[in-house]
Amino acid sequence: MRRLIICCDGSWHHLSSKYPTNVVKLAQAVKRRDGKNIPQVVHYSEGVGAGNRSRIRGVIGLGLDEDIIEAYTFLALNHEPGDEVYLFGFSRGAYTVRSLAGMIHCCGLVEREQMRKIPDAYKLYRDRGESPRAPKACQFRETHCVQVPIEVLGCWDTVGALGFPIEIPGLSIDRLFNKRFAFHDTRINPSVKHAFHAKAIDERREVFKVTPMKQGTRRGQVIEEAWFPGDHSCIGGGRKPKAPLANRCLVWMLERIEAHGLGLATDLDRVEGGTPQDHSIRFDNTIRGFYRLTRAKMRSITGTFGNLDISVKRRWRDCPDYRPANLSRRFRSRLDNWTE
Numbered sequence: 250m251r252r253l254i255i256c257c258d259g260s261w262h263h264l265s266s267k268y269p270t271n272v273v274k275l276a277q278a279v280k281r282r283d284g285k286n287i288p289q290v291v292h293y294s295e296g297v298g299a300g301n302r303s304r305i306r307g308v309i310g311l312g313l314d315e316d317i318i319e320a321y322t323f324l325a326l327n328h329e330p331g332d333e334v335y336l337f338g339f340s341r342g343a344y345t346v347r348s349l350a351g352m353i354h355c356c357g358l359v360e361r362e363q364m365r366k367i368p369d370a371y372k373l374y375r376d377r378g379e380s381p382r383a384p385k386a387c388q389f390r391e392t393h394c395v396q397v398p399i400e401v402l403g404c405w406d407t408v409g410a411l412g413f414p415i416e417i418p419g420l421s422i423d424r425l426f427n428k429r430f431a432f433h434d435t436r437i438n439p440s441v442k443h444a445f446h447a448k449a450i451d452e453r454r455e456v457f458k459v460t461p462m463k464q465g466t467r468r469g470q471v472i473e474e475a476w477f478p479g480d481h482s483c484i485g486g487g488r489k490p491k492a493p494l495a496n497r498c499l500v501w502m503l504e505r506i507e508a509h510g511l512g513l514a515t516d517l518d519r520v521e522g523g524t525p526q527d528h529s530i531r532f533d534n535t536i537r538g539f540y541r542l543t544r545a546k547m548r549s550i551t552g553t554f555g556n557l558d559i560s561v562k563r564r565w566r567d568c569p570d571y572r573p574a575n576l577s578r579r580f581r582s583r584l585d586n587w588t589e
Contacts, residue, residue, distance in 0.1 A: 250331040251288040252400075252513060254279055255320050255349065259340030260408075262487050263295035270486040271405055271499040272339045274520045278503075283514035292323045296342055316345045318371055321352060324397070325359045325367060333400045335513060337502075339485030343404035343446075344460070348374075350399050354440040355381045357394025366393045381438075401511060402437065402444040403502050405485040406452070409460035435460055439467035445505045446474040447498040448548075449484045450561065450576055451534050455544035457481045461551065473505055475558045476550060478571065480534040493527035497560045500524060528560040529567050547575045554583050562587050 258272045269277075276291050283289060294316055324334065334353075338346035356370040366389075373389055380386065390396065437444045446462045462472050477498055482488040486495035499517075506513050517524050536545055557580065564571050565584040576584070 250333070251290055251329070252283075252333045252335060253324060253327060254289060254291045254335045254513070255294070255323070255337065255346060256291060257294045257316060257320060257336075257338035257342030257345040258296040259338075259342050259405075259485050259487065260296045262339075262342075264293070266487060268487055268489045268492065269521065270339050271495055271502075272337060272342060272485070274486065274496075274499055274517075274524065275337055275502070275515070277520045278515040278517050280514040280516055280519075283512060285512075287512065287514075289514060290327065292320065294319055294342070294345070296340070313341060313345060313348070314371070316342075317348050317352065318367065320345065320349050321358075321371070322364070322367055324353075325364055326361055328358055328395075328397060330395075333512065334397060335401045335403070336399060337401075337403040338407075339405040340408045340457070340481065343407035344409060346402060347404065347407060347460075350402050350441055351438055353397055353399065354438040355386055357390035358397045359394050363393040370394070397440070399441045400443065401506060401513070402441045403506075404444075404446045404462075405498055405502075406447060406449050406457070406481050407460045407462075408457050408481075436463040437465040437467075437470065437472055439465055439470070441465065441467070441470065443471045443506075443509055443511065444473070445502055446472075447484050447501060447558075448474060448476050449480050450476050450478055450548065450550065451483070451532075451573055452480040453534065453545045453547055454481070454536060454540050455546050456540065458546075459548060471509060474552060475501065475556055476552070476561060476576075477501075477558050478528065478561050478564045479532050483532055490530070491532050492522075493525055493530050494532065494560070496524040497526045497528065497558070500526065501558060526560075528563045547573070550575050550579045554580055559589075563589070 256272045256276045258270055262270050276293050279289050279291050336346035336350060352374040355374050359366050359370055444462050448459050462474055464472055477484055479494045483491045483494040484498050503515055
């Protein structure tokens with residue numbers, strides 16, 4: 250038995266980025282072996298638009314096909330019976346791992362000797378007319394694949410699909426452009442045992458509209474979503490001034506994994522620069538540059554009071570100037586009266 254850990258980064262982020270994201274930090278923190286000497290193997294994938302990829306590809310999300318296939322291929326070539334699969338992603342990297350989970354559920358995981366069938370598996374997954382129960386999908390799984398459960402699906406602020414963000418009156422380019430890459434279903438599929446999702450309260454750019462996780466049909470499936478203070482990069486990292494907020498989101502993810510008795514072994518002391526947390530730091534979520542041309546809208550805060558992370562409650566208590574309208578509308582009275 251081994252643990253195979255897929256880590257998919259957000260748009261424009263890569264190993265040479267000046268400041269690491271939570272995806273990089275998690276990859277650094279994973280021990281090579283756990284306390285029972287079980288090997289833990291990490292696969293890291295840089296974000297769309299990173300490195301030599303054009304920046305515009307990062308804006309609109311081109312390259313997602315390649316990222317999903319790359320991660321799927323790693324699993325197909327390395328997975329052995331009994332291995333545990335963990336999937337982690339930030340932003341469009343979260344979209345990548347959620348799509349990867351959907352592909353594994355729909356098509357199964359192609360066995361190594363059948364690896365030339367991987368393009369066919371992706372085509373089958375992207376075919377809107379085929380569900381996991383469709384005869385074509387069932388036959389493909391039985392002939393070429395094995396069914397693989399996913400131990401953990403962990404996401405930081407999932408950005409759904411592509412984002413052609415400029416609205417042209419009378420011409421819905423964005424809708425046409427995004428249609429092919431929209432999630433088949435925001436419900437978490439039955440192959441996923443545990444899913445954890447950290448979401449930003451203060452992100453206003455519509456191109457970064459969050460895609461929630463909905464409860465699936467698997468009996469005993471665990472899905473936990475939590476809201477955190479800050480914008481997109483306050484959740485997934487990659488910006489030095491916002492790191493103390495993003496670090497809380499990383500620690501929360503590992504806390505949830507530990508709370509459910511899962512085996513992933515990590516050591517945050519291995520993270521370059523450490524993981525200091527501070528719920529009270531100021532952050533700037535001003536919309537700048539290209540994004541000023543895009544649509545802006547405050548996010549709706551869904552869920553219950555229990556879906557607010559402790560950092561939200563502490564920030565409300567300690568920072569009188571932190572009163573975002575979307576949060577105030579839902580929970581002002583509860584937050585005003587909250588005591589630790």
